[in-house]
Amino acid sequence: MSTQSIPAQPLAARAPGRRRRFGLDLARPSRRHWLGYLLLAPAVLLIALIIVYPLFISLDLSFQNVGIARLDQPRRPFTLANYERLFTSAEFWMACWVTFKLLVIVTGACFVLGLATALLVNNRFRGRSIARLFVALPWAVPEVIAVVIFAWIFDSSFGLMNWLFITLGLTSQTINWFSDPDAAFAVVAITMIWKGYPFVSIMALAGLQSIPEDFYNAAKVDGANAWQRFTNITIPTLMPVLGVTIVLVMLWVFRDFSIIYVLTGGGPLKATQTLSIMTYEQAFGFFKMGYASAVGIVTLVLCVLASLLMVGRRAEAMY
Amino acid sequence: MKLRSSRIVLYLGVAATCAVLLFPIYWLFVTAISPPADLRSLPPRFWPDVPQWQVFSRIAEERPMLLWLTNSTLAALGSVALSMTVSVFAGYALSRFRVRGGQSLGLFILTAKMLPATLLVIPLFGIFRSVGLIGSLWSVVLAHATLIVPFTTWMLKGYFDTIPRELEQAAMVDGCSPLGALFRVILPVATPGLAATALYGFVLSWSDYAYARTFLTNAQQSWTANLGITTMKGEYVTDWNEISAAAVFVALPILVIYLFLERYLVGGLTAGAEK
Amino acid sequence: MAGIRIENVRKSYGAVTVLRDFNLDIADGEFVVFVGPSGCGKSTMLKILAGLEEASGGRVLIGERDVTDLAPGDRDIAMVFQNYALYPHLTVARNMGFGLKMRGMDRGEIDRRVKEAAKILAVDHLLDRRPKELSGGQRQRVALGRAIVREPQAFLMDEPLSNLDAKLRVHMRAEISALHKRLGVTTIYVTHDQIEAMTMADRIVIMRDGEIQQIADPDTMFARPENLFVAGFIGSPGMNFLLGNVTADERGARVSLFGQDVSLPVPLAAVPGIAGRPVILGLRPEHIGPAHGPVSFAVRPRLVESLGSEKYIYVDLPHENRGAPADAKGADDERRGDALIARLVDAGAVATGEPITLSFDPARLHVFDADTHRAIR
Numbered sequence: 001m002s003t004q005s006i007p008a009q010p011l012a013a014r015a016p017g018r019r020r021r022f023g024l025d026l027a028r029p030s031r032r033h034w035l036g037y038l039l040l041a042p043a044v045l046l047i048a049l050i051i052v053y054p055l056f057i058s059l060d061l062s063f064q065n066v067g068i069a070r071l072d073q074p075r076r077p078f079t080l081a082n083y084e085r086l087f088t089s090a091e092f093w094m095a096c097w098v099t100f101k102l103l104v105i106v107t108g109a110c111f112v113l114g115l116a117t118a119l120l121v122n123n124r125f126r127g128r129s130i131a132r133l134f135v136a137l138p139w140a141v142p143e144v145i146a147v148v149i150f151a152w153i154f155d156s157s158f159g160l161m162n163w164l165f166i167t168l169g170l171t172s173q174t175i176n177w178f179s180d181p182d183a184a185f186a187v188v189a190i191t192m193i194w195k196g197y198p199f200v201s202i203m204a205l206a207g208l209q210s211i212p213e214d215f216y217n218a219a220k221v222d223g224a225n226a227w228q229r230f231t232n233i234t235i236p237t238l239m240p241v242l243g244v245t246i247v248l249v250m251l252w253v254f255r256d257f258s259i260i261y262v263l264t265g266g267g268p269l270k271a272t273q274t275l276s277i278m279t280y281e282q283a284f285g286f287f288k289m290g291y292a293s294a295v296g297i298v299t300l301v302l303c304v305l306a307s308l309l310m311v312g313r314r315a316e317a318m319y
Numbered sequence: 320m321k322l323r324s325s326r327i328v329l330y331l332g333v334a335a336t337c338a339v340l341l342f343p344i345y346w347l348f349v350t351a352i353s354p355p356a357d358l359r360s361l362p363p364r365f366w367p368d369v370p371q372w373q374v375f376s377r378i379a380e381e382r383p384m385l386l387w388l389t390n391s392t393l394a395a396l397g398s399v400a401l402s403m404t405v406s407v408f409a410g411y412a413l414s415r416f417r418v419r420g421g422q423s424l425g426l427f428i429l430t431a432k433m434l435p436a437t438l439l440v441i442p443l444f445g446i447f448r449s450v451g452l453i454g455s456l457w458s459v460v461l462a463h464a465t466l467i468v469p470f471t472t473w474m475l476k477g478y479f480d481t482i483p484r485e486l487e488q489a490a491m492v493d494g495c496s497p498l499g500a501l502f503r504v505i506l507p508v509a510t511p512g513l514a515a516t517a518l519y520g521f522v523l524s525w526s527d528y529a530y531a532r533t534f535l536t537n538a539q540q541s542w543t544a545n546l547g548i549t550t551m552k553g554e555y556v557t558d559w560n561e562i563s564a565a566a567v568f569v570a571l572p573i574l575v576i577y578l579f580l581e582r583y584l585v586g587g588l589t590a591g592a593e594k
Numbered sequence: 595m596a597g598i599r600i601e602n603v604r605k606s607y608g609a610v611t612v613l614r615d616f617n618l619d620i621a622d623g624e625f626v627v628f629v630g631p632s633g634c635g636k637s638t639m640l641k642i643l644a645g646l647e648e649a650s651g652g653r654v655l656i657g658e659r660d661v662t663d664l665a666p667g668d669r670d671i672a673m674v675f676q677n678y679a680l681y682p683h684l685t686v687a688r689n690m691g692f693g694l695k696m697r698g699m700d701r702g703e704i705d706r707r708v709k710e711a712a713k714i715l716a717v718d719h720l721l722d723r724r725p726k727e728l729s730g731g732q733r734q735r736v737a738l739g740r741a742i743v744r745e746p747q748a749f750l751m752d753e754p755l756s757n758l759d760a761k762l763r764v765h766m767r768a769e770i771s772a773l774h775k776r777l778g779v780t781t782i783y784v785t786h787d788q789i790e791a792m793t794m795a796d797r798i799v800i801m802r803d804g805e806i807q808q809i810a811d812p813d814t815m816f817a818r819p820e821n822l823f824v825a826g827f828i829g830s831p832g833m834n835f836l837l838g839n840v841t842a843d844e845r846g847a848r849v850s851l852f853g854q855d856v857s858l859p860v861p862l863a864a865v866p867g868i869a870g871r872p873v874i875l876g877l878r879p880e881h882i883g884p885a886h887g888p889v890s891f892a893v894r895p896r897l898v899e900s901l902g903s904e905k906y907i908y909v910d911l912p913h914e915n916r917g918a919p920a921d922a923k924g925a926d927d928e929r930r931g932d933a934l935i936a937r938l939v940d941a942g943a944v945a946t947g948e949p950i951t952l953s954f955d956p957a958r959l960h961v962f963d964a965d966t967h968r969a970i971r
Binding site (some may be wrong): 027035036039040045047053058062068117123125133135142144147148149150152155163194202257261274275276277280283294296302 | 326329333337338340341343344346350358360361362363401404405406408409411412413415418424427428429430432433435436437438439440441443444445448449461462464465472491495496497500515522523526527528530533545548549552557559561563569570574576577578581585
């Protein structure tokens with residue numbers, strides 16, 4: 001078995017420069033699986049350092065009465081106060097309600113708009129590759145930039161939307177979008193929908209393109225009309241991709257910070273404060289990091305539960 | 320005849336849809352090049368009489384626009400380099416080796432995508448504060464890696480899965496070590512996938528606001544573009560043309576990447592989901 | 595060049611054993627084919643030989659050198675893969691020269707060897723192309739070229755022809771054989787196609803479920819299969835299997851086939867106590883004749899297939915002869931256990947449903963134990 005037992009061979013002369021590998025020769029069949037561990041090591045290290053360890057810290061923080069997190073100070077005593085306070089606070093339940101509303105409205109609208117645009121540009125026409133590109137263009141606009149755009153469009157004095165509403169006779173005086181709770185919620189929802197639907201179109205288009213033309217031809221031969229082809233072929237074949245996409249959009253709404261925070265900061269009267277915004281506000285607005293961690297942990301648990309509920313045992317398929 | 324008219328309806332439909340959906344982007348651009356007076360008058364003008372092109376050079380000179388863009392670029396390059404280095408190896412290992420615990424690691428990386436940034440930002444703030452990284456670009460480089468690594472690892476695993484194992488087996492029979500096979504054969508073959516993955520990571524980092532806002536707010540010389548822009552949005556008065564011009568600067572790189580390399584980006588985006 | 599010795603090689607993944615005690619001595623310059631249905635362990639054995647998989651036990655020696663735990667690149671072997679595994683980012687010339695470059699050979703010598711190999715394989719006009727610009731047959735040649743420039747101790751080929759269309763496959767089969775004759779390098783060739791095995795091999799190793807069934811040259815494999823599986827696997831159409839109960843009298847062992855009393859070509863002494871027990875009788879389709887012979891029987895064909903030069907006659911088996919086990923059937927044979935195929939050359943007009951007399955020579959019968967499935971001789 002050992003390399004030493006290899007007798008000198010004429011082969012050595014025949015195959016010049018047969019390289020001796022230095023150190024541990026990972027090419028040997030018996031050692032090759034070591035390489036797997038070796039290759040995973042840097043990722044494991046990095047993830048442990050910047051994800052796992054911080055996660056433990058925040059879990060730990062959520063059981064302490066901590067203002068500003070400092071690692072160089074002794075641990076505060078264990079307490080459930082953060083969670084008790086959380087579940088009895090009206091603000092938390094309000095944030096849950098806002099998150100839920102946003103989740104339903106934004107996800108639903110993104111789904112409809114995304115699927116519709118995908119179907120539209122999936123038709124055969126000249127310039128459709130350009131149209132496909134354009135239809136999903138908002139995907140490439142950074143969230144903060146989207147906020148700039150919509151903050152201006154919904155500006156209370158010279159915004160385009162006020163002008164449009166007045167011109168159309170929907171309202172007689174300018175609406176102050178960001179001081180009315182319902183209006184502010186609407187602006188947030190619209191911005192998120194505009195930013196979120198292209199992802200659905202991109203995924204749906206990819207799904208549509210993977211449906212073989214023969215399916216449709218076979219259905220045509222069988223006498224199916226356009227609507228029947230849509231409901232019997234397109235939707236069922238797209239469903240797996242769409243299911244995954246919906247979950248991903250949901251998770252995005254659940255966790256999104258930039259759009260809401262920059263647009264409204266969670267206001268007015270916390271009408272747009274989702275769990276994510278609440279977490280951040282408690283941590284960096286009021287410097288109650290223990291309490292904020294508790295909110296964050298609950299958010300995470302809800303995220304995981306929601307996605308598990310949506311995809312069930314096919315959880316792995318969503319990635 | 321019926322075909323012709325349905326064709327026209329289709330074209331009109333596509334044109335109208337694109338017009339409505341892309342109008343905000345157009346409006347951003349128009350706002351940037353409109354004279355401030357135009358923006359304070361109703362009805363709005365949909366194209367300025369005298370486009371103010373100089374707004375771009377003006378904000379580049381009067382505001383630290385270039386610094387912000389440089390910072391964003393550095394943060395993105397740094398976090399992408401870091402993430403790609405670890406995820407190329409990890410993705411390859413997950414694709415090829417049956418390593419004990421590999422599967423659970425893979426699953427953990429998947430779930431890491433679900434982590435709310437607002438949760439992770441709290442302990443990271445504590446950690447960075449104690450090691451003195453707050454205010455340094457390194458803080459966002461590391462924080463952005465938490466966003467990027469889960470994506471890139473799985474995207475790369477997906478790409479490696481599409482490359483037949485026989486390629487590196489052939490390379491090993493030809494005399495390569497396993498790492499040699501990875502570098503001489505697999506990585507060159509996976510170049511499009513690597514590029515797509517790196518681009519995607521770049522977009523993720525470039526678009527971040529939460530981490531930059533938390534770690535860099537008190538260090539103006541480290542502001543990234545997204546953070547800088549939000550400071551231009553005033554409490555009472557905002558120079559909409561200037562902030563729009565700045566926004567154009569920030570959005571442009573990603574829009575260009577998207578328009579010219581869409582195939583790669585979208586390939587990465589949908590790679591995992593279609594399986 | 596060198597011989598190869600495989601000693602007690604085993605392979606298992608956890609509780610699943612894919613390869614049991616594998617022993618084989620391959621002479622220098624021999625062309626050995628591993629054949630068997632998919633999942634029989636033939637590819638695993640080849641990968642262990644190449645060093646691409648680790649054996650769970652046993653030893654592999656190439657030219658007296660123990661290579662069991664040597665890196666693939668240190669074994670001085672070359673391999674041809676089913677999907678060719680050409681490096682897509684390299685030109686044909688650099689594909690072929692890659693292994694030499696890895697061994698640090700100087701550029702001029704690599705060039706010379708690549709050109710020479712390319713000429714042998716008639717791909718010298720393609721040297722600057724990339725693999726994706728080549729046809730399937732050309733890729734196959736380049737893959738072979740990449741193996742031969744190395745001038746290795748042995749070639750390992752893993753189903754190299756199965757991605758080619760039928761016509762090209764026949765052509766390349768002959769070409770690989772010719773190449774082997776010309777170079778004389780020890781070759782181990784894995785396939786699931788018994789025709790490839792029969793036409794190319796010096797010796798065939800038939801495998802099933804991780805176990806060697808028989809090792810023999812093609813003619814022996816055809817004429818003297820060791821067991822039911824080998825008998826059914828080799829030959830096309832596959833061997834017919836009939837069930838019969840043995841009776842013994844002073845003239846020897848006898849059995850009733852198609853209502854005829856047939857004497858078995860086995861001495862009664864070969865299997866004591868065989869009388870009264872069922873045996874499986876194998877009869878190759880080509881050993882059935884169209885006229886009267888030692889054992890004749892009249893039948894009405896269920897189906898007649900004409901291939902022009904020959905005819906396949908499908909005949910219902912009498913009930914008493916039905917019921918040979920399902921696993922005895924060959925790899926590409928979909929027959930149920932109730933029919934017999936006769937392969938007749940120059941048989942004249944034969945029509946479905948019209949009476950015809952067929953015959954066979956009992957000496958041609960293969961006798962298998964109904965329980966162990968082993969040949970009785």
